[in-house]
Amino acid sequence: MQSQDVAPHPSSASPGQAMDVEQAEAALVEHYPRLVRLAYLVLPPGLGRSRRVLTAHALTQRALPRRRSSATRIPAQSAGRGTGPGYAFLRRRVVRSALEAGRPAKGLRWPRRAQLPPLLPQVWGLRLFPRSGGAGELALEQRLAALSAPARAAYVLRGLEGLPDGTVREILTSAGASDAAAALREADRVPAEDALLGSAEFDPCALQARPTDLVRRRQHGRAALAAVAALAVCGALAALPGDGWGPDGAAAPAYAQNPSAEAALDPGRLTRTDPAAWRTSARTDFSVWPARGSLAGDTALLRRALAVWARPGAAVRVSATPGTPSGGPAGPPQLLYAGDVDAARVVILYDGLRIVRYAEPRDSTIGAALDFARVDGATGAGASAVVLGRSDGNVRYLTAPWVRRAAERDLLQPASASTALPLRDGVAAPLAGTARTGACTSWDVLQLTDGSGTHLLSDLGELVPALLTAGRPGTPREVSGPQGLRSWAPFACSLGSLRAQGVRSVNAWPYAEQPLPDASGAADWVCTRAETWRGDGTRVLAQFRTPGGKFGAVAAQAGDVPACGPRDPHVLAGVLWKSAGGNWYLLAAGSRDTASIATTGGVRAAAQGNLLTVRTPQGTRAGLKGTLENGHPVDALH
Incomplete structure (x- = not known):
């Protein structure tokens, strides 16, 4: 607490x-x-x-x-x-x-x-x-x-x-x-x-x-018996200027020839889905995305992208979401996009497990970047957008072919209208990024509308935005409705703590409302649970908001626990709170099926039901334990 x-x-x-x-x-x-x-x-x-x-x-x-x-x-x-x-x-x-x-x-x-x-x-x-x-x-x-x-x-x-x-x-x-x-x-x-x-x-x-130059190390090992001559030759080779616009661009030197590797690096063998395949397919995932972009036929660009993916050179900036392998493709991947995005040439590829983004400046391969994101099991709203690029604090998305409309919405302003983002060949107009400096005054999210409804996704600094939902674990609903927007507004800024964690979706569950002592109104208890693409690394926050408070406060948190999720739709948390009259209280709340709550440690108190309020001195340290209606214990988040 x-x-x-x-x-x-x-x-x-x-x-x-x-x-x-x-x-x-x-x-x-x-x-x-x-x-x-x-x-x-x-x-x-x-x-x-x-x-x-x-x-x-x-x-x-x-x-x-x-x-x-x-x-x-x-x-x-x-x-x-x-x-x-x-x-x-x-x-x-x-x-x-x-x-x-x-x-x-x-x-x-x-x-x-x-x-x-x-x-x-x-x-x-x-x-x-x-x-x-x-x-x-x-x-x-x-x-x-x-x-x-x-x-x-x-x-x-x-x-x-x-x-x-x-x-x-x-x-x-x-x-x-x-x-x-x-x-x-x-x-x-x-x-x-x-x-x-x-x-x-x-x-x-x-x-x-990342390895150092593997090829040169092998050459040095083979030349151990003729060290002086070999070092001279290698030194001369290292001094030769390279051609950045060669077939492999910013890629490291090629390894020994291998038929499977050659097939994976051949731009002519890239998988290209029929543009109308998504209309009749039973699947709504990245495998039915067509290849788009003005450079989808640029063989030289695609060859460089594939070569850098297989062998990123020392100067290539490589990033991967946690738990995402960054090795080369096992076979010819699928092309999703190739085109000019702001000041860069961008290629988006998909291999059934990962989305891979290759970007290079328009006039050079110096400064190339390679990004990996795990997306296995993505479907529907979770496979509806990919980041094409970031520039001047804005984010540009490539959307799924089934997306009809895109818009920008400030999650902190639930009553405000959304702003339309025009779509051109699936590419949305730039949306304000969520990297914040100082106070959190806005949190802009991507709003996408397709045949199944309207979805909200938040940029957390990765290739694939996180899907936002609201409601009881196991039966979450979309956030785009008035109730879902009001549920998320006080807790939107807590999404900042989830950046670069490989988050797939975040659900907000208002699990209790607690009357406050000293005629202070009623407080809201909300549990937010972030699920990751890799399964582990989940993060659960129990947040507490007093009447009139703009933001919620984190009362308790835990990682890699089933609480607040479909497997264990229960939660218990507590907080020390000071009323306007200057009195300190220990407040605790559990989900609705909590039968009783008791304290341990510095405070001895108990209450029937899912709410507990007890007056206590400032600075008191206490633990919580609860019992569900079925008799099973429930542990408090810490």
Whole structure:
């Protein structure tokens, strides 16, 4: 349970506080992912993503003091979102090392340790880099790259660590920054985007792996007996200029010939569905989409797309939703689209399991991108739209052939009318993206109308938008009606926490209404459940909204549980709430078939039915347990 209207109090280290090395070791183990993310964000982007990952881990692992002395002193500074002096000490050392790593070497002076390539950790034969994010993360990366190292550190310490400017100034000064005040002023020029700093784009602990040049490694192994000659030949070959507009474009060198692989890479063997097949087919999935786009006959473009899919080169930006394999096609895939989208040439392919998007600039193959999304089992509304491209904060969709109308709707304004999005050969006019900076003031969704009804889909930063539904688990309904829109409006902004998680659909279930004490009206309890394409990784939120509140508050959440879903259509959650009269209460609500609720821990209370209200002191910690009408227990979400 989470307490409402109560702000956390950050801990701080007293001036000159002595810290035992064991404290730092414990803080390093507990907060290692956060420290590595901090180092990764402060390091200069010019190092490259793979080297930044290894350097960030190396700097964090070297942050512990070398001698196990119990007299280590740390300066007074707020722990911000951290927990205690050990973490603050490590954070300061990580920032100092990251700033040193970004400073250029001076003349013949021996470089500092942080400026040298890390000895450990080392990875041979693989390139490691974080998962790619959306347009918002890319824009933020570019803005951070334009800042000086101290300004970048100031921005990250503010946004990621939640530190006040005074503490940031102290950390920068102790880390060797010559003008901490100037760094803070420079960081002010970049808009605050705290949520994006916590995205997977900047997580050096959740990594993708790609091989280094496999062909060259094999050549070196075969030439071991003639090392000098082989190295000379390989070096000469590596220096030869490449032709970016060759048959394979941005693809890596080809492997040994294989008949199956050759068939999969032959644009002449691409599957192209008859444009009228969807009208008579019993299926409504991607397999009946026709090939569309002005470049559907461009053999050279299609060959490059297939080659890059099978062998993405080192410069290709590759991303995949969680649980999606990124290997090459097993056979000739199906072509869904090939055409110009804004400033890029885009190819959309489908292999029965995945949607694959290849994009390259119109005048070059440098900067090509390859995106994968798992869509097995998609049908109907779940197979009605694919992202063609993102530009200037907008999203352009390719819609299914059975879609009759497309529109844009602000989910936060349930009473407002939708805005039509003209369709041209299945391509919809641009729709505002959902990457938000600062307060959530709108949440635009795609509204599609076909022969079965009207559906709402939300962009969560992936190739396929998530279908939104409302109602009891097992019998959800479309959100496009007035009741469904009102159900979703206060909870739309919570969709932001589901970005880049491979979400297939999200259902909102108003499971209880609870009268509030002190004549405060009635509160709504809503459970939102996000299902993923891979089956696991589901996320359940129990949200609580007081009368007149614009947004709901997350009272409890859980992952990979059957609660609030078709297999277990029950839920129980509680929250500490402060009334207008200043009194604190423990409120709990279960689904309608909950027979009783009881508390454990610091509060002893029980109630018959699915609602419980008990007055309690501020800060009380209590657990909940419930019993269903059939006698089975129901666990509370945590």
